[in-house]
Amino acid sequence: MVKVTYVAADGTRTEVDAPPGSNVMQTALDNDVDGIVGECGGAMMCATCHCYVDEDWSDATGARRDGEDDMLDCAADEVRPNSRLSCQIRLTEGLDGLVVHLPEEQV
Amino acid sequence: MPLAPVDETVAIGDLVRDPYPIYRRMRAETPVVRVPAVKRTFLTKAAYTKMVKDDVVLFSSNDPTTPMEPAFRAHTLMRKDGEEHRRERMAMQKAFTPKVIKTNWAQLYRDITDRYLDRLPRGETVDLYSAICAPVSARILTHILGLDGASDEEMMRWSQQLIDGAGNFAWDPKLFEITDRANEEMDLHIAACAERLRADPDDSALSLMVNAADPIPWSQIVANIKIAIGGGINEPRDAMATILYGLLTNPDQLEEVRRQEAWAAAFEEGIRWVAPIQASSRLVMEDTVIGGIDIPKGDIVMSIQASANRDEDLFHEGEDFRVFRDKNPHQSFGTGPHHCAGAHIARRTVGEIMMPELFERFPDMRLPDPEAIVWHGFGFRGPLSMPVTLN
Numbered sequence: 001m002v003k004v005t006y007v008a009a010d011g012t013r014t015e016v017d018a019p020p021g022s023n024v025m026q027t028a029l030d031n032d033v034d035g036i037v038g039e040c041g042g043a044m045m046c047a048t049c050h051c052y053v054d055e056d057w058s059d060a061t062g063a064r065r066d067g068e069d070d071m072l073d074c075a076a077d078e079v080r081p082n083s084r085l086s087c088q089i090r091l092t093e094g095l096d097g098l099v100v101h102l103p104e105e106q107v
Numbered sequence: 108m109p110l111a112p113v114d115e116t117v118a119i120g121d122l123v124r125d126p127y128p129i130y131r132r133m134r135a136e137t138p139v140v141r142v143p144a145v146k147r148t149f150l151t152k153a154a155y156t157k158m159v160k161d162d163v164v165l166f167s168s169n170d171p172t173t174p175m176e177p178a179f180r181a182h183t184l185m186r187k188d189g190e191e192h193r194r195e196r197m198a199m200q201k202a203f204t205p206k207v208i209k210t211n212w213a214q215l216y217r218d219i220t221d222r223y224l225d226r227l228p229r230g231e232t233v234d235l236y237s238a239i240c241a242p243v244s245a246r247i248l249t250h251i252l253g254l255d256g257a258s259d260e261e262m263m264r265w266s267q268q269l270i271d272g273a274g275n276f277a278w279d280p281k282l283f284e285i286t287d288r289a290n291e292e293m294d295l296h297i298a299a300c301a302e303r304l305r306a307d308p309d310d311s312a313l314s315l316m317v318n319a320a321d322p323i324p325w326s327q328i329v330a331n332i333k334i335a336i337g338g339g340i341n342e343p344r345d346a347m348a349t350i351l352y353g354l355l356t357n358p359d360q361l362e363e364v365r366r367q368e369a370w371a372a373a374f375e376e377g378i379r380w381v382a383p384i385q386a387s388s389r390l391v392m393e394d395t396v397i398g399g400i401d402i403p404k405g406d407i408v409m410s411i412q413a414s415a416n417r418d419e420d421l422f423h424e425g426e427d428f429r430v431f432r433d434k435n436p437h438q439s440f441g442t443g444p445h446h447c448a449g450a451h452i453a454r455r456t457v458g459e460i461m462m463p464e465l466f467e468r469f470p471d472m473r474l475p476d477p478e479a480i481v482w483h484g485f486g487f488r489g490p491l492s493m494p495v496t497l498n
Contacts, residue, residue, distance in 0.1 A: 032434075039440060039442065039446055039450070040442055040443060040444070040446035041157065041160070041161040041442040041443050041446075042161070043161065043442075043443050043444040043446065045196070045443075045444050045445075045446045045448075046440075046446045046450065067193065067197075070197055070200070070201075071197075071200075073201055073204060073206075074200060074201070074203070074204040074205070074451065075204075075205075076205040076451070107371070107450075107451065107454050
Protein backbone atom coordinates (compact mmCIF):
# COMPACT_ATOMS: atom_id res chain seq x y z
CA MET A 1 0.00 0.00 0.00
CA VAL A 2 1.00 3.62 -0.57
CA LYS A 3 0.56 6.18 2.20
CA VAL A 4 -0.87 9.56 1.12
CA THR A 5 -1.33 12.59 3.36
CA TYR A 6 -3.86 15.27 2.44
CA VAL A 7 -3.39 18.62 4.16
CA ALA A 8 -6.59 20.68 4.06
CA ALA A 9 -6.51 24.46 3.62
CA ASP A 10 -7.09 24.82 7.38
CA GLY A 11 -4.10 22.56 8.15
CA THR A 12 -6.04 19.40 9.00
CA ARG A 13 -4.02 16.35 7.99
CA THR A 14 -5.63 13.11 6.80
CA GLU A 15 -3.46 10.05 6.23
CA VAL A 16 -4.76 7.19 4.14
CA ASP A 17 -3.43 4.02 2.54
CA ALA A 18 -4.08 3.40 -1.12
CA PRO A 19 -3.38 0.54 -3.51
CA PRO A 20 -0.68 1.29 -6.10
CA GLY A 21 -2.28 2.03 -9.47
CA SER A 22 -4.98 4.24 -8.01
CA ASN A 23 -4.63 8.00 -8.25
CA VAL A 24 -4.59 10.84 -5.71
CA MET A 25 -8.14 12.03 -6.62
CA GLN A 26 -9.74 8.59 -6.45
CA THR A 27 -7.96 7.78 -3.21
CA ALA A 28 -9.41 10.92 -1.61
CA LEU A 29 -12.91 9.98 -2.76
CA ASP A 30 -12.54 6.37 -1.60
CA ASN A 31 -11.55 7.60 1.86
CA ASP A 32 -14.05 10.45 2.25
CA VAL A 33 -11.31 13.08 2.30
CA ASP A 34 -12.97 16.51 2.09
CA GLY A 35 -11.55 19.13 -0.23
CA ILE A 36 -11.38 17.06 -3.42
CA VAL A 37 -14.49 16.83 -5.57
CA GLY A 38 -13.30 15.03 -8.70
CA GLU A 39 -16.57 15.62 -10.46
CA CYS A 40 -15.53 14.41 -13.93
CA GLY A 41 -14.19 11.12 -12.60
CA GLY A 42 -10.61 11.66 -13.74
CA ALA A 43 -11.29 12.65 -17.35
CA MET A 44 -9.37 15.92 -16.91
CA MET A 45 -12.45 17.95 -17.73
CA CYS A 46 -13.45 19.75 -14.53
CA ALA A 47 -10.48 20.95 -12.43
CA THR A 48 -12.27 20.11 -9.16
CA CYS A 49 -9.47 17.83 -7.92
CA HIS A 50 -6.84 20.58 -7.84
CA CYS A 51 -4.01 20.05 -5.33
CA TYR A 52 -0.61 21.49 -4.48
CA VAL A 53 2.14 18.88 -4.34
CA ASP A 54 4.35 19.27 -1.28
CA GLU A 55 7.79 20.60 -2.25
CA ASP A 56 9.51 17.41 -1.07
CA TRP A 57 7.46 15.41 -3.56
CA SER A 58 7.52 17.56 -6.69
CA ASP A 59 10.31 15.55 -8.37
CA ALA A 60 8.74 12.21 -7.57
CA THR A 61 5.32 13.19 -8.94
CA GLY A 62 6.88 14.53 -12.12
CA ALA A 63 5.66 17.06 -14.66
CA ARG A 64 2.08 17.88 -15.56
CA ARG A 65 0.59 15.71 -18.27
CA ASP A 66 -0.55 16.81 -21.72
CA GLY A 67 -3.62 19.01 -21.43
CA GLU A 68 -3.33 19.40 -17.67
CA ASP A 69 -2.07 23.00 -17.88
CA ASP A 70 -5.11 24.10 -19.87
CA MET A 71 -7.50 22.47 -17.46
CA LEU A 72 -5.69 23.90 -14.41
CA ASP A 73 -6.52 27.34 -15.81
CA CYS A 74 -10.10 26.41 -15.03
CA ALA A 75 -9.42 25.72 -11.34
CA ALA A 76 -11.36 27.78 -8.82
CA ASP A 77 -8.37 28.59 -6.60
CA GLU A 78 -4.94 30.09 -7.29
CA VAL A 79 -2.71 28.00 -9.57
CA ARG A 80 0.91 27.74 -8.41
CA PRO A 81 3.98 26.06 -9.91
CA ASN A 82 3.26 22.97 -7.78
CA SER A 83 -0.42 22.80 -8.81
CA ARG A 84 -1.62 19.49 -10.22
CA LEU A 85 -4.89 17.83 -11.03
CA SER A 86 -4.81 15.03 -8.49
CA CYS A 87 -6.55 12.63 -10.90
CA GLN A 88 -3.39 12.77 -13.02
CA ILE A 89 -1.05 11.66 -10.21
CA ARG A 90 -0.90 7.88 -10.36
CA LEU A 91 0.19 6.22 -7.17
CA THR A 92 3.27 4.00 -7.37
CA GLU A 93 5.39 2.48 -4.60
CA GLY A 94 7.80 5.36 -5.19
CA LEU A 95 5.16 7.80 -3.96
CA ASP A 96 4.75 6.09 -0.57
CA GLY A 97 4.52 8.94 1.94
CA LEU A 98 3.29 11.53 -0.60
CA VAL A 99 1.97 14.79 0.86
CA VAL A 100 -0.45 17.02 -1.04
CA HIS A 101 -2.01 20.30 0.08
CA LEU A 102 -5.59 21.16 -0.82
CA PRO A 103 -6.91 24.53 -1.98
CA GLU A 104 -9.66 26.39 -0.18
CA GLU A 105 -12.14 25.93 -2.98
CA GLN A 106 -12.68 23.52 -5.84
CA VAL A 107 -15.93 24.71 -7.38
CA MET B 108 -26.11 -13.58 -17.16
CA PRO B 109 -29.77 -12.75 -17.84
CA LEU B 110 -30.84 -10.04 -20.24
CA ALA B 111 -32.45 -6.92 -18.76
CA PRO B 112 -36.04 -7.37 -17.63
CA VAL B 113 -38.56 -5.46 -19.72
CA ASP B 114 -40.89 -2.88 -18.16
CA GLU B 115 -43.94 -2.55 -20.40
CA THR B 116 -45.86 -0.55 -17.80
CA VAL B 117 -43.89 2.68 -18.17
CA ALA B 118 -45.19 5.24 -20.69
CA ILE B 119 -43.37 8.41 -21.71
CA GLY B 120 -46.27 10.49 -20.37
CA ASP B 121 -45.74 9.02 -16.88
CA LEU B 122 -42.07 9.91 -17.00
CA VAL B 123 -42.85 13.45 -18.16
CA ARG B 124 -45.37 13.99 -15.36
CA ASP B 125 -43.46 12.49 -12.44
CA PRO B 126 -40.63 10.01 -13.01
CA TYR B 127 -39.46 9.87 -9.39
CA PRO B 128 -41.80 7.16 -8.00
CA ILE B 129 -41.01 5.09 -11.11
CA TYR B 130 -37.26 5.48 -10.59
CA ARG B 131 -37.57 4.64 -6.90
CA ARG B 132 -39.36 1.41 -7.81
CA MET B 133 -36.78 0.62 -10.50
CA ARG B 134 -33.87 1.18 -8.10
CA ALA B 135 -35.44 -1.27 -5.68
CA GLU B 136 -36.70 -3.91 -8.11
CA THR B 137 -35.10 -3.58 -11.56
CA PRO B 138 -32.14 -1.16 -11.49
CA VAL B 139 -31.18 -2.15 -15.05
CA VAL B 140 -34.34 -2.39 -17.13
CA ARG B 141 -35.43 -2.23 -20.74
CA VAL B 142 -38.13 0.40 -21.32
CA PRO B 143 -39.77 -0.22 -24.72
CA ALA B 144 -41.66 3.10 -24.62
CA VAL B 145 -38.31 4.94 -24.78
CA LYS B 146 -36.43 2.20 -26.71
CA ARG B 147 -33.62 2.40 -24.18
CA THR B 148 -32.20 0.39 -21.26
CA PHE B 149 -32.54 2.51 -18.12
CA LEU B 150 -29.74 2.59 -15.56
CA THR B 151 -31.08 3.99 -12.31
CA LYS B 152 -28.30 3.41 -9.75
CA ALA B 153 -25.54 5.98 -9.21
CA ALA B 154 -22.73 3.43 -9.57
CA TYR B 155 -24.01 2.37 -13.02
CA THR B 156 -24.66 5.85 -14.39
CA LYS B 157 -21.20 6.95 -13.30
CA MET B 158 -19.50 3.87 -14.71
CA VAL B 159 -21.16 4.35 -18.10
CA LYS B 160 -20.26 8.02 -18.41
CA ASP B 161 -16.69 7.53 -17.22
CA ASP B 162 -16.00 4.87 -19.88
CA VAL B 163 -16.31 6.45 -23.33
CA VAL B 164 -14.61 3.52 -25.06
CA LEU B 165 -17.28 1.02 -24.07
CA PHE B 166 -20.14 3.54 -23.95
CA SER B 167 -19.94 5.95 -26.89
CA SER B 168 -21.55 9.38 -26.98
CA ASN B 169 -22.10 9.00 -30.70
CA ASP B 170 -25.60 7.55 -30.65
CA PRO B 171 -26.61 7.92 -34.30
CA THR B 172 -30.29 7.42 -33.55
CA THR B 173 -30.70 10.78 -31.80
CA PRO B 174 -32.08 13.72 -33.78
CA MET B 175 -29.33 16.01 -32.57
CA GLU B 176 -27.49 16.33 -35.87
CA PRO B 177 -30.48 17.56 -37.94
CA ALA B 178 -31.57 19.79 -35.05
CA PHE B 179 -28.20 21.53 -34.79
CA ARG B 180 -27.30 21.02 -38.47
CA ALA B 181 -23.93 19.90 -37.16
CA HIS B 182 -22.09 16.95 -35.67
CA THR B 183 -21.51 18.58 -32.29
CA LEU B 184 -18.98 17.83 -29.58
CA MET B 185 -21.79 16.34 -27.46
CA ARG B 186 -21.73 13.33 -29.77
CA LYS B 187 -17.94 13.04 -30.06
CA ASP B 188 -15.35 11.40 -27.85
CA GLY B 189 -11.60 11.36 -27.57
CA GLU B 190 -9.19 13.94 -28.97
CA GLU B 191 -11.66 15.62 -31.34
CA HIS B 192 -14.06 16.19 -28.46
CA ARG B 193 -11.33 17.53 -26.19
CA ARG B 194 -10.03 19.94 -28.82
CA GLU B 195 -13.44 21.38 -29.62
CA ARG B 196 -14.34 21.68 -25.98
CA MET B 197 -11.08 23.24 -24.83
CA ALA B 198 -11.43 25.83 -27.61
CA MET B 199 -14.12 27.55 -25.54
CA GLN B 200 -13.56 26.18 -22.02
CA LYS B 201 -11.41 29.11 -20.88
CA ALA B 202 -14.34 31.47 -21.32
CA PHE B 203 -16.14 29.44 -18.65
CA THR B 204 -13.57 29.47 -15.86
CA PRO B 205 -14.18 30.77 -12.33
CA LYS B 206 -11.34 33.28 -12.73
CA VAL B 207 -12.73 34.85 -15.88
CA ILE B 208 -16.11 35.15 -14.22
CA LYS B 209 -14.72 36.56 -11.00
CA THR B 210 -12.33 39.09 -12.48
CA ASN B 211 -14.09 40.14 -15.67
CA TRP B 212 -17.76 39.45 -15.42
CA ALA B 213 -19.06 39.12 -11.85
CA GLN B 214 -19.94 42.81 -11.52
CA LEU B 215 -21.67 42.83 -14.88
CA TYR B 216 -23.74 39.80 -13.88
CA ARG B 217 -24.69 41.51 -10.62
CA ASP B 218 -25.72 44.61 -12.55
CA ILE B 219 -27.79 42.55 -14.98
CA THR B 220 -29.51 40.75 -12.12
CA ASP B 221 -30.18 44.07 -10.37
CA ARG B 222 -31.62 45.58 -13.52
CA TYR B 223 -34.17 42.78 -13.89
CA LEU B 224 -34.97 42.84 -10.16
CA ASP B 225 -35.54 46.61 -10.38
CA ARG B 226 -38.41 46.00 -12.78
CA LEU B 227 -40.35 43.82 -10.36
CA PRO B 228 -43.33 45.31 -8.50
CA ARG B 229 -43.66 44.94 -4.74
CA GLY B 230 -46.74 43.53 -3.04
CA GLU B 231 -47.80 41.56 -6.10
CA THR B 232 -47.55 37.98 -7.18
CA VAL B 233 -45.06 37.65 -10.04
CA ASP B 234 -44.00 34.61 -12.05
CA LEU B 235 -40.28 34.66 -11.29
CA TYR B 236 -39.73 31.84 -13.75
CA SER B 237 -40.54 34.09 -16.72
CA ALA B 238 -39.58 37.43 -15.13
CA ILE B 239 -36.19 36.48 -13.67
CA CYS B 240 -35.03 32.87 -14.02
CA ALA B 241 -35.25 32.70 -17.82
CA PRO B 242 -34.35 36.22 -19.01
CA VAL B 243 -31.48 36.78 -16.57
CA SER B 244 -29.99 33.41 -17.61
CA ALA B 245 -30.39 34.42 -21.26
CA ARG B 246 -28.85 37.87 -20.78
CA ILE B 247 -25.83 36.53 -18.88
CA LEU B 248 -25.27 33.81 -21.49
CA THR B 249 -25.37 36.38 -24.29
CA HIS B 250 -22.37 38.09 -22.67
CA ILE B 251 -20.48 34.87 -21.91
CA LEU B 252 -20.78 33.71 -25.49
CA GLY B 253 -20.15 37.08 -27.16
CA LEU B 254 -23.54 37.29 -28.87
CA ASP B 255 -24.27 40.96 -28.07
CA GLY B 256 -27.22 42.19 -30.03
CA ALA B 257 -29.36 39.09 -29.56
CA SER B 258 -32.46 39.84 -27.49
CA ASP B 259 -33.56 37.79 -24.47
CA GLU B 260 -36.51 36.58 -26.51
CA GLU B 261 -34.31 35.41 -29.37
CA MET B 262 -31.88 33.63 -27.06
CA MET B 263 -34.70 31.89 -25.17
CA ARG B 264 -36.50 30.92 -28.37
CA TRP B 265 -33.34 29.56 -30.03
CA SER B 266 -32.49 27.61 -26.90
CA GLN B 267 -35.95 26.07 -26.66
CA GLN B 268 -36.12 25.28 -30.38
CA LEU B 269 -32.73 23.57 -30.32
CA ILE B 270 -33.79 21.52 -27.31
CA ASP B 271 -37.12 20.61 -28.90
CA GLY B 272 -35.31 19.60 -32.08
CA ALA B 273 -32.71 17.55 -30.22
CA GLY B 274 -35.59 15.81 -28.44
CA ASN B 275 -37.52 15.17 -31.66
CA PHE B 276 -37.29 11.40 -31.37
CA ALA B 277 -40.44 11.07 -33.47
CA TRP B 278 -38.49 12.78 -36.31
CA ASP B 279 -41.42 15.11 -36.97
CA PRO B 280 -40.37 17.16 -40.04
CA LYS B 281 -42.30 20.21 -38.80
CA LEU B 282 -40.01 20.47 -35.77
CA PHE B 283 -36.96 20.34 -38.02
CA GLU B 284 -38.44 23.13 -40.17
CA ILE B 285 -38.54 25.23 -37.00
CA THR B 286 -34.95 24.37 -36.07
CA ASP B 287 -33.86 25.06 -39.68
CA ARG B 288 -35.20 28.61 -39.39
CA ALA B 289 -33.62 29.07 -35.95
CA ASN B 290 -30.31 27.78 -37.31
CA GLU B 291 -30.42 30.29 -40.16
CA GLU B 292 -31.02 33.14 -37.72
CA MET B 293 -28.26 31.94 -35.39
CA ASP B 294 -25.78 31.39 -38.25
CA LEU B 295 -26.25 34.99 -39.40
CA HIS B 296 -25.93 36.44 -35.92
CA ILE B 297 -22.93 34.33 -34.94
CA ALA B 298 -21.12 35.32 -38.16
CA ALA B 299 -21.80 39.02 -37.54
CA CYS B 300 -20.58 38.75 -33.94
CA ALA B 301 -17.46 36.88 -35.06
CA GLU B 302 -16.59 39.69 -37.43
CA ARG B 303 -16.94 42.24 -34.62
CA LEU B 304 -14.87 40.10 -32.20
CA ARG B 305 -12.07 39.60 -34.72
CA ALA B 306 -11.67 43.36 -34.80
CA ASP B 307 -12.27 43.90 -31.11
CA PRO B 308 -11.54 40.73 -29.08
CA ASP B 309 -12.87 40.15 -25.57
CA ASP B 310 -13.08 37.20 -23.13
CA SER B 311 -16.24 35.72 -24.60
CA ALA B 312 -16.36 32.15 -25.86
CA LEU B 313 -16.86 33.22 -29.47
CA SER B 314 -13.96 35.66 -29.29
CA LEU B 315 -11.64 33.00 -27.83
CA MET B 316 -12.56 30.57 -30.58
CA VAL B 317 -12.28 32.90 -33.57
CA ASN B 318 -9.08 34.56 -32.35
CA ALA B 319 -7.28 31.34 -31.33
CA ALA B 320 -3.82 30.78 -32.82
CA ASP B 321 -4.96 27.42 -34.16
CA PRO B 322 -8.73 27.73 -34.40
CA ILE B 323 -11.12 24.80 -34.75
CA PRO B 324 -13.13 24.73 -38.02
CA TRP B 325 -15.80 27.44 -38.39
CA SER B 326 -18.54 24.78 -38.54
CA GLN B 327 -17.50 23.57 -35.08
CA ILE B 328 -17.20 27.10 -33.66
CA VAL B 329 -20.82 27.66 -34.69
CA ALA B 330 -21.83 24.23 -33.37
CA ASN B 331 -20.16 24.97 -30.01
CA ILE B 332 -22.03 28.26 -29.68
CA LYS B 333 -25.32 26.51 -30.46
CA ILE B 334 -24.60 23.80 -27.89
CA ALA B 335 -23.99 26.55 -25.33
CA ILE B 336 -27.24 28.29 -26.30
CA GLY B 337 -29.13 25.01 -26.00
CA GLY B 338 -27.45 24.12 -22.72
CA GLY B 339 -27.02 27.50 -21.05
CA ILE B 340 -30.47 28.98 -20.57
CA ASN B 341 -33.09 26.40 -19.68
CA GLU B 342 -30.80 24.62 -17.24
CA PRO B 343 -29.90 27.62 -15.04
CA ARG B 344 -33.52 28.77 -15.37
CA ASP B 345 -34.84 25.41 -14.15
CA ALA B 346 -32.15 25.15 -11.47
CA MET B 347 -33.03 28.56 -10.10
CA ALA B 348 -36.78 27.90 -10.12
CA THR B 349 -36.25 24.55 -8.40
CA ILE B 350 -34.02 26.04 -5.69
CA LEU B 351 -36.59 28.80 -5.12
CA TYR B 352 -39.30 26.20 -4.68
CA GLY B 353 -37.14 24.12 -2.34
CA LEU B 354 -36.28 27.07 -0.12
CA LEU B 355 -39.72 28.70 -0.10
CA THR B 356 -41.41 25.43 0.84
CA ASN B 357 -38.84 24.78 3.58
CA PRO B 358 -38.70 28.06 5.54
CA ASP B 359 -36.55 26.58 8.30
CA GLN B 360 -33.89 25.66 5.75
CA LEU B 361 -34.18 29.04 4.06
CA GLU B 362 -33.57 30.76 7.38
CA GLU B 363 -30.48 28.67 7.98
CA VAL B 364 -29.21 29.24 4.43
CA ARG B 365 -29.50 32.98 4.95
CA ARG B 366 -27.84 32.83 8.35
CA GLN B 367 -24.88 30.81 7.07
CA GLU B 368 -24.96 32.33 3.56
CA ALA B 369 -25.07 28.74 2.37
CA TRP B 370 -26.23 29.60 -1.14
CA ALA B 371 -23.70 27.27 -2.71
CA ALA B 372 -25.11 24.34 -0.72
CA ALA B 373 -28.66 25.38 -1.65
CA PHE B 374 -27.62 25.40 -5.30
CA GLU B 375 -26.12 21.91 -5.10
CA GLU B 376 -29.16 20.53 -3.32
CA GLY B 377 -31.60 22.08 -5.79
CA ILE B 378 -29.89 20.53 -8.78
CA ARG B 379 -29.51 17.20 -6.98
CA TRP B 380 -33.18 17.10 -6.02
CA VAL B 381 -34.49 17.83 -9.51
CA ALA B 382 -31.65 17.66 -12.04
CA PRO B 383 -32.33 20.06 -14.93
CA ILE B 384 -30.90 17.44 -17.31
CA GLN B 385 -32.33 14.17 -16.09
CA ALA B 386 -31.06 11.53 -18.51
CA SER B 387 -28.49 10.95 -21.26
CA SER B 388 -27.96 8.18 -23.81
CA ARG B 389 -24.87 6.16 -24.61
CA LEU B 390 -24.30 3.59 -27.35
CA VAL B 391 -22.88 0.26 -26.15
CA MET B 392 -19.82 -0.64 -28.27
CA GLU B 393 -19.17 -4.21 -27.03
CA ASP B 394 -21.14 -6.89 -25.21
CA THR B 395 -20.86 -6.11 -21.52
CA VAL B 396 -22.42 -6.64 -18.11
CA ILE B 397 -23.97 -4.01 -15.86
CA GLY B 398 -25.21 -4.96 -12.42
CA GLY B 399 -25.30 -8.65 -13.31
CA ILE B 400 -27.32 -8.02 -16.49
CA ASP B 401 -26.04 -8.80 -19.99
CA ILE B 402 -25.99 -5.67 -22.13
CA PRO B 403 -25.48 -6.47 -25.83
CA LYS B 404 -23.36 -4.46 -28.24
CA GLY B 405 -25.51 -1.92 -30.09
CA ASP B 406 -27.92 -1.43 -27.20
CA ILE B 407 -28.57 2.15 -26.11
CA VAL B 408 -28.37 2.63 -22.39
CA MET B 409 -29.81 5.64 -20.65
CA SER B 410 -27.96 7.07 -17.70
CA ILE B 411 -30.73 8.40 -15.47
CA GLN B 412 -28.86 10.91 -13.33
CA ALA B 413 -32.18 12.09 -11.89
CA SER B 414 -32.45 8.67 -10.27
CA ALA B 415 -28.74 8.39 -9.38
CA ASN B 416 -29.20 11.65 -7.45
CA ARG B 417 -31.73 9.99 -5.15
CA ASP B 418 -29.98 6.63 -4.89
CA GLU B 419 -30.44 5.24 -1.37
CA ASP B 420 -26.84 3.97 -1.47
CA LEU B 421 -25.58 7.56 -1.48
CA PHE B 422 -28.34 9.77 -0.10
CA HIS B 423 -30.30 9.64 3.12
CA GLU B 424 -33.90 10.71 2.47
CA GLY B 425 -32.95 11.58 -1.08
CA GLU B 426 -36.56 12.23 -2.11
CA ASP B 427 -36.55 15.32 0.13
CA PHE B 428 -34.97 18.73 -0.40
CA ARG B 429 -32.33 19.03 2.34
CA VAL B 430 -29.70 21.69 1.89
CA PHE B 431 -27.57 20.66 4.84
CA ARG B 432 -26.39 17.26 3.73
CA ASP B 433 -23.06 15.94 4.88
CA LYS B 434 -22.05 15.04 1.32
CA ASN B 435 -23.81 15.74 -1.94
CA PRO B 436 -22.17 13.67 -4.70
CA HIS B 437 -24.92 14.33 -7.25
CA GLN B 438 -24.39 13.73 -10.96
CA SER B 439 -26.39 16.66 -12.29
CA PHE B 440 -23.37 17.96 -14.18
CA GLY B 441 -22.65 14.45 -15.39
CA THR B 442 -19.28 12.78 -15.01
CA GLY B 443 -16.52 11.70 -17.38
CA PRO B 444 -15.26 13.67 -20.40
CA HIS B 445 -18.68 15.18 -21.08
CA HIS B 446 -18.95 16.68 -17.59
CA CYS B 447 -20.89 19.93 -18.00
CA ALA B 448 -18.61 22.63 -19.40
CA GLY B 449 -20.82 25.28 -17.80
CA ALA B 450 -20.72 23.86 -14.27
CA HIS B 451 -18.49 26.61 -12.88
CA ILE B 452 -20.59 29.29 -14.55
CA ALA B 453 -23.84 27.87 -13.22
CA ARG B 454 -22.45 27.67 -9.70
CA ARG B 455 -21.15 31.24 -9.82
CA THR B 456 -24.07 32.91 -11.56
CA VAL B 457 -27.06 31.09 -10.08
CA GLY B 458 -25.52 30.07 -6.75
CA GLU B 459 -23.40 33.09 -5.89
CA ILE B 460 -25.14 35.95 -7.67
CA MET B 461 -28.74 35.39 -8.71
CA MET B 462 -30.08 33.55 -5.65
CA PRO B 463 -28.53 35.74 -2.93
CA GLU B 464 -29.44 38.96 -4.79
CA LEU B 465 -33.04 37.85 -5.17
CA PHE B 466 -33.45 36.96 -1.49
CA GLU B 467 -31.69 40.11 -0.41
CA ARG B 468 -34.06 42.21 -2.48
CA PHE B 469 -37.22 40.40 -1.39
CA PRO B 470 -36.46 38.88 2.01
CA ASP B 471 -40.08 38.06 2.79
CA MET B 472 -41.22 36.67 -0.53
CA ARG B 473 -43.45 33.64 -0.35
CA LEU B 474 -44.93 31.00 -2.57
CA PRO B 475 -48.70 31.36 -2.17
CA ASP B 476 -49.72 28.02 -3.67
CA PRO B 477 -46.97 25.39 -3.89
CA GLU B 478 -49.50 22.72 -4.87
CA ALA B 479 -50.33 24.64 -8.04
CA ILE B 480 -46.78 24.37 -9.42
CA VAL B 481 -46.64 21.97 -12.36
CA TRP B 482 -43.40 20.05 -12.86
CA HIS B 483 -42.69 18.77 -16.32
CA GLY B 484 -40.17 16.79 -18.29
CA PHE B 485 -38.36 13.51 -18.79
CA GLY B 486 -35.06 14.45 -20.49
CA PHE B 487 -35.08 17.99 -19.13
CA ARG B 488 -37.14 18.76 -16.04
CA GLY B 489 -38.26 21.71 -13.97
CA PRO B 490 -41.32 23.67 -12.85
CA LEU B 491 -43.30 25.44 -15.58
CA SER B 492 -43.88 28.58 -13.51
CA MET B 493 -42.93 30.00 -10.11
CA PRO B 494 -45.51 32.60 -9.02
CA VAL B 495 -44.12 34.26 -5.91
CA THR B 496 -45.60 37.08 -3.84
CA LEU B 497 -42.95 39.78 -3.49
CA ASN B 498 -42.75 42.08 -0.49
